[in-house]
Amino acid sequence: MAALTADDLAAIASRIHDQNASWIRVGMSTCGIAAGAERVYAALEDELQRQGAGVQLKKCGCLGMCAAEPLVEVNIAGMPRVIYCRVDEACARDIVRGHVCGGKLLQDYIIDMQSEDAS
Amino acid sequence: MITKTVLIKDTTPGSTSGTKEFFDVFTAALRESKLADEIRLVRAADIGVYNHGIVLKILPDNITYANVQHHDIKRIIGVTLKHGNPIKDLLYQPRAYQLRLVLKNCGRIDPESIDDYIAHDGYRALSAALQAGPDTVIREITASGLRGRGGGGFPTGLKWSMTRSTPGNEKYMICNADEGDPGAYMDRSVLEGDPHAVIEGMLIAGFAIGASQGYFYIRAEYPLAIERVQKAIDQAHAYGLVGERIFGSDFSMDLEIRLGAGAFVCGEETALIASIEGKRGTPSPRPPYPSVKGLWGKPTCINNVETLANVPSIIRNGSAWFSRIGTENSKGTKVFAVTGKVRNSGLIEVPMGTTLRDIVFEIGGGTASGKRFKAVQTGGPSGGVIPEHLLDTPVDYDNLQKLGSIMGSGGMIVMDEDDCMVDIAKFYLKFCVDESCGKCAPCRIGGYQMLNLLENISRGNATLEDLERLRLIAKAMQKASLCGLGQTAANPVLSTLRYFEDEYREHILNRRCPSKKCTALLQFIIDRSRCKKCGLCARSCPEKAITGDKEHGYTIDTARCINCGMCFETCKFGAVERN
Amino acid sequence: MDQAALETARTIIEKWRPKKGNLIMILHDVQDAFGYIPPDIARYLARTLHIPLARIYEVLTFYHYFKLQPPGKYKISVCMGTACYLKGSPSLLQELKNILNVEEGQTTKDGMFYLESVRCLGCCGLSPALAVNETVHGTLTKSDVIDIVSQYAKEA
Ligand SMILES: Cc1cc2nc3c(=O)[nH]c(=O)nc-3n(C[C@H](O)[C@H](O)[C@H](O)COP(=O)(O)O)c2cc1C
Numbered sequence A: 001m002a003a004l005t006a007d008d009l010a011a012i013a014s015r016i017h018d019q020n021a022s023w024i025r026v027g028m029s030t031c032g033i034a035a036g037a038e039r040v041y042a043a044l045e046d047e048l049q050r051q052g053a054g055v056q057l058k059k060c061g062c063l064g065m066c067a068a069e070p071l072v073e074v075n076i077a078g079m080p081r082v083i084y085c086r087v088d089e090a091c092a093r094d095i096v097r098g099h100v101c102g103g104k105l106l107q108d109y110i111i112d113m114q115s116e117d118a119s
Numbered sequence B: 001m002i003t004k005t006v007l008i009k010d011t012t013p014g015s016t017s018g019t020k021e022f023f024d025v026f027t028a029a030l031r032e033s034k035l036a037d038e039i040r041l042v043r044a045a046d047i048g049v050y051n052h053g054i055v056l057k058i059l060p061d062n063i064t065y066a067n068v069q070h071h072d073i074k075r076i077i078g079v080t081l082k083h084g085n086p087i088k089d090l091l092y093q094p095r096a097y098q099l100r101l102v103l104k105n106c107g108r109i110d111p112e113s114i115d116d117y118i119a120h121d122g123y124r125a126l127s128a129a130l131q132a133g134p135d136t137v138i139r140e141i142t143a144s145g146l147r148g149r150g151g152g153g154f155p156t157g158l159k160w161s162m163t164r165s166t167p168g169n170e171k172y173m174i175c176n177a178d179e180g181d182p183g184a185y186m187d188r189s190v191l192e193g194d195p196h197a198v199i200e201g202m203l204i205a206g207f208a209i210g211a212s213q214g215y216f217y218i219r220a221e222y223p224l225a226i227e228r229v230q231k232a233i234d235q236a237h238a239y240g241l242v243g244e245r246i247f248g249s250d251f252s253m254d255l256e257i258r259l260g261a262g263a264f265v266c267g268e269e270t271a272l273i274a275s276i277e278g279k280r281g282t283p284s285p286r287p288p289y290p291s292v293k294g295l296w297g298k299p300t301c302i303n304n305v306e307t308l309a310n311v312p313s314i315i316r317n318g319s320a321w322f323s324r325i326g327t328e329n330s331k332g333t334k335v336f337a338v339t340g341k342v343r344n345s346g347l348i349e350v351p352m353g354t355t356l357r358d359i360v361f362e363i364g365g366g367t368a369s370g371k372r373f374k375a376v377q378t379g380g381p382s383g384g385v386i387p388e389h390l391l392d393t394p395v396d397y398d399n400l401q402k403l404g405s406i407m408g409s410g411g412m413i414v415m416d417e418d419d420c421m422v423d424i425a426k427f428y429l430k431f432c433v434d435e436s437c438g439k440c441a442p443c444r445i446g447g448y449q450m451l452n453l454l455e456n457i458s459r460g461n462a463t464l465e466d467l468e469r470l471r472l473i474a475k476a477m478q479k480a481s482l483c484g485l486g487q488t489a490a491n492p493v494l495s496t497l498r499y500f501e502d503e504y505r506e507h508i509l510n511r512r513c514p515s516k517k518c519t520a521l522l523q524f525i526i527d528r529s530r531c532k533k534c535g536l537c538a539r540s541c542p543e544k545a546i547t548g549d550k551e552h553g554y555t556i557d558t559a560r561c562i563n564c565g566m567c568f569e570t571c572k573f574g575a576v577e578r579n
Numbered sequence C: 001m002d003q004a005a006l007e008t009a010r011t012i013i014e015k016w017r018p019k020k021g022n023l024i025m026i027l028h029d030v031q032d033a034f035g036y037i038p039p040d041i042a043r044y045l046a047r048t049l050h051i052p053l054a055r056i057y058e059v060l061t062f063y064h065y066f067k068l069q070p071p072g073k074y075k076i077s078v079c080m081g082t083a084c085y086l087k088g089s090p091s092l093l094q095e096l097k098n099i100l101n102v103e104e105g106q107t108t109k110d111g112m113f114y115l116e117s118v119r120c121l122g123c124c125g126l127s128p129a130l131a132v133n134e135t136v137h138g139t140l141t142k143s144d145v146i147d148i149v150s151q152y153a154k155e156a
């Protein structure tokens, strides 16, 4: 590939932002993986396919709440963006069926933190 | 049609059913107000607020109410849920906020996708830096007040300008990702969660000092971090962001990973350089500083992972933006790994100047067990403990030093009443003794002798003079050791002595360990009334000091008992007592 | 020394030959390939790289990470970092010693498990933790240990 120029950055950025409507992110750093994030990811992937849900599934780093791993963040258009904690395979499937397809938030799994993101 | 969501959590310590009860009452109230189809109620697992009774968070308004009572429900429905207005007296006023600068992408972007990083403003700073020129970059970093996050707190801009001004056309940039402090993992998390930010920081630093080669020195115990950084370097290479003529400019720089091999002292910069050169990681005297004579004798700049991860956003947003955050002499934020006996062990990032109390209790949620907080340890094996009465100290480099600890790289370990300060001191000192490279005598011999004294104290074989001896050796080590390891190895001992001398005296004078940790001072006996005669303890005893049978029960032969405590831990019925 | 091992070592050396200060990286790759640093390979490195054998061992013995003995099939590393220590990792280690009947730094007779203690696995949020090869298991209690061991024993 040819070397990037500064202008290309903007092009890449807009391409990525376009696809970002509905997504699920799984924290897959060492702590997440140790707590079982890989199994959770596989379960989400499988269940999304079964339900035919067109949601982007992504791996990402650590949100910092290691004691509550595995963490799954869900952003579905029209619903609040939430983070589920201590997710296991069954809960992962419930997330797809209940939250993604059913428009319901799961009880007893949501974690929230008091933080500000800086630009 | 659902318009609002209410998250509910009872944050009263020890409460198990409060959330559910409140949820049920609220559900009924909504039904009564005919709002059940419009408001979604959700029981949260954790709401990020602790010890404030029932806490509600209302979305999308982002209103948080604390200490909510059942009789408030009507008001909340009427005022907030129907009309979107906040109720002042219920609003939760957070004492402390996390502010995520370094961690802003961690957990948000895909660390294995350079495009995702670019979509989050990635590599803009590099592009801007290349246009602005090295002097402007250094000026910005200096003006921002950024100080090294690896422990020392040396001003980053100054380090860069010193390396830049040393003559020579071959210079090196090194990223210190050795993260030796046990119990801390800030750097791992950044490397695994946002590797491109560190790479971008490396490239900007390399450009500023005039380097054409950079090394990541990563500890071998972090396989995933190594894999992600390598992947990120390869992707950046493919985009022409690493390698020849970056962004079509005259600036070229290559990056390469070198691995640590399990030696704590290799986090020290001169030892680290020796290790990259393929040698034993023994430190050498400074000066000459690496900025003058570093890797292969060439001017070298070494920065910590977190320091470098701060660089792109400073360049992007300007030094004024950065220096508004933090305290007079410590700008920006600091990432801490808050672990140990805390409820929420994890990584947090707060503005410098946040108090220890807010970190441990507001953000960390206090002790996990609800037991009494005893101390927080910062700075790892080079730091010290800070007791409860000093928790209101705002965290910055200078304050922590005044308390006999250090900022360190960001480990923060919470201890409760079960933790014995003599045992903690012994733990850290043993670490330093094991890790001492052996090159200089004060560290090699001093550490060993101090450890012996501590060992005697924890066995009840010491006298009060031994405390003076500890202080004397500590002073010698601080003054005469060759590198930071030896100079600071005594800190955990000195600071526990400073704040918890009583505990040391109790061990010495009364041969008693108040936290029941020093097993040599304990006596184990089996309480017949609670013993279920299962025999598990007898099987667990490595010395076969427990005799008896399933019919008559078991007894411990104190003459043969070595006080290992296995039986105590094994017994499921709490029948083994230690005193 | 068998031919295949020699070939592996040669490939590793060639990969790193152009780089300065490559000894530690070569040793890492050798350990990745063989599980430890076999004496024959160390001698071969000395000959091929033209460095005294003593220098290689000087480096090898300085760094905890390098092993001079073949480890078992599964390397169990119990974290003895501060967070794990406070949360009870010493009793995990003791339990493993009892179950496996080995001391730290030893391999079980059947060559299955090698037991060691390490500094910090970087998983302090899930303390106490241990790693089996590269898989980390966190938030353990003493009774989890036997399950982990038997799970790996079964897999083998
Ligand atoms: C014994 C010892 C261990 C150290 N370990 C580390 C470490 O693990 N990571 C780190 O970044 N700095 C460590 N340092 C500090 C480094 O020597 C150096 O000051 C730092 O990497 C400089 O980067 P900074 O200016 O960005 O903080 C250690 C220092 C000593 C004396």
Ligand code: FES
Residues within 6 Å of the ligand: B182, B183, B184, C079, C080, C081, C082, C083, C084, C085, C119, C120, C121, C122, C123, C124, C125, C127, C128, C129
């Ligand atoms: S202290 Fe055990 S993983 Fe860090």
